[in-house]
């Protein structure tokens with residue numbers, strides 16, 4: 001890459017125009033060579049005859065995406081971070097201290113280091129384009145803004161608004177940025193450069209400025225005083241501790257740095273405090289794991305789902321069979337991303353509910369001002385519904401989401417294929433049935449695959465693309481590409497019981513029922529998995545969400561296919577009889593109010609199931625190992641022996657995005673590597689001796705233990 005060409009200095013009379021356009025890269029990012037080049041250009045501008053400067057990007061919708069994460073990932077020692085961050089401080093200080101005013105003309109993503117660079121400028125103008133987002137997402141990578149963001153953002157917009165952005169890793173659009181005082185003006189993208197240059201001429205006469213937050217009104221002034229500030233910051237600390245469960249150190253560290261440096265007149269001291277905070281969190285395993293997870297997600301963008309260079313077929317329109325919970329969700333997501341969708345059901349009431357589901361979700365976006373009425377109408381016009389096969393001859397894809405019954409599905413697939421063009425791909429959203437078997441309903445099984453979404457479809461990022469025995473590469477690539485277009489993260493999995501995620505998750509859920517049987521309380525088990533291990537919710541809450549009836553049904557299917565690893569405890573059989581379905585009938589392990597909000601534990605569960613009062617005699621370690629180690633065992637079998645997926649990365653990505661497995665642990669198999677196969681195997685043997693053969697470690701895991709191997713070598 002020609003670094004000289006990546007940051008160019010163009011003279012516009014007495015205004016210096018600094019153009020950012022990293023050669024050979026899709027985005028502008030602040031790598032070490034880019035930072036050095038920036039320093040060179042800043043010095044050149046400072047030494048030149050200029051009266052003001054404008055920094056602008058020449059990329060279509062990126063200002064600066066941030067620092068180079070690859071460089072952060074490669075750093076191991078505190079000293080490495082210190083050197084790199086100190087250099088960035090020096091360069092941004094140089095920019096801030098230039099004798100002439102500098103304007104950042106922002107169009108597109110202005111994130112992390114890019115936002116921090118703009119904060120070292122005197123003025124910021126932004127385009128009103130939807131691609132323009134300004135923010136500091138560092139905490140999502142387990143670090144804090146380290147190029148001055150923790151110091152300069154609060155200085156510019158006040159500590160309260162800055163906490164909101166930094167602690168949550170948020171980005172704001174240009175209108176919100178203007179409201180906060182983060183940008184001075186918002187203009188149409190076509191006039192951005194012109195307005196910035198004009199503004200540069202105007203401010204040249206006024207000279208430098210440092211944008212300092214000015215509180216509004218008497219109340220605003222009070223909030224700046226130290227007692228009010230301590231109170232607000234204290235609230236942020238409490239809320240953040242609660243939200244992160246103590247598993248993510250970066251957001252708390254960011255609050256700490258903002259608290260210590262706010263209103264500081266000594267910039268160097270403030271930046272030194274920020275640097276210390278940055279180094280403290282950057283070296284943690286949590287940060288390394290979160291950066292790995294970021295790469296896991298990014299890697300999907302480059303994948304096609306197949307190994308050769310087979311091309312996905314273009315998808316302009318699709319149909320969803322079944323307008324229920326899943327069908328309605330799938331139709332919403334597809335239409336939301338610009339695909340024409342037809343919903344077909346067997347009764348009008350279901351179609352109406354499916355359409356209402358989409359309407360309600362877009363309505364919420366209108367209320368939150370995320371989309372306007374025009375956009376709402378455009379999106380709504382993309383979904384239609386009916387009971388017949390009208391228009392199916394033009395469709396590129398049909399997604400089947402009807403009742404979970406093999407015979408019905410096979411028949412419906414055959415009927416559907418008869419109405420579609422031969423190259424139309426039919427995909428099933430089945431969660432437990434064999435895709436290979438179901439493909440027998442299709443006249444050409446090559447054009448049949450699985451497309452397993454997770455519930456709720458609009459929130460859950462994972463899609464398992466299931467390759468049946470006869471699925472063609474082209475069909476797999478088409479559904480993989482379609483999933484990406486729908487904003488999802490697809491993982492290709494081989495056909496098999498429960499595919500990947502459910503197969504790994506079910507032993508964990510069943511073990512919770514065994515823990516209940518063994519005298520543990522619902523409360524303690526849920527708390528230990530959520531608070532101590534970091535799962536998004538405890539297993540009993542999750543079973544209530546999924547539906548206890550569904551869990552029991554799936555467990556039975558798995559027991560038939562996976563044998564002794566899935567042993568259903570007696571309490572689960574009794575649960576079937578007790579009329580507890582979970583959240584959907586407001587009677588599960590917990591009670592729920594009319595709106596479905598979880599209330600307290602339904603203590604009648606214990607008597608209904610014939611259990612005595614829980615004794616909670618097991619240690620936290622044992623409680624957690626009994627649920628997590630069988631998941632690792634199942635994952636080892638799926639990956640190494642059955643090749644359900646090809647790499648440990650895919651297991652980790654699927655478990656994080658499909659079940660919320662704690663990202664700070666890097667994924668199930670990264671976690672397993674930190675514990676070690678030997679310890680896991682030994683513990684599984686002990687548990688098998690104590691509780692039964694369901695814990696028996698599988699051969700691949702035993703081999704790993706013997707040879708001291710890791711999943712990630």
Ligand SMILES: NC(=O)c1ccc[n+]([C@@H]2O[C@H](COP(=O)([O-])OP(=O)(O)OC[C@H]3O[C@@H](n4cnc5c(N)ncnc54)[C@H](O)[C@@H]3O)[C@@H](O)[C@H]2O)c1
Nearest residue numbers: 322323324325326327344345346350401402404430431455
């Ligand atoms: N609910 C979940 O959490 C979840 C998650 C992943 C996958 N799935 C799978 O998705 C599928 C649908 O599940 P759901 O929860 O949305 O079910 P649902 O009961 O909410 O909806 C099924 C819909 O299909 C309709 N239907 C039945 N026969 C039909 C036919 N011949 N043609 C057209 N429509 C027909 C029904 O009228 C109903 O509206 C199942 O295969 C299920 O295993 C469900």
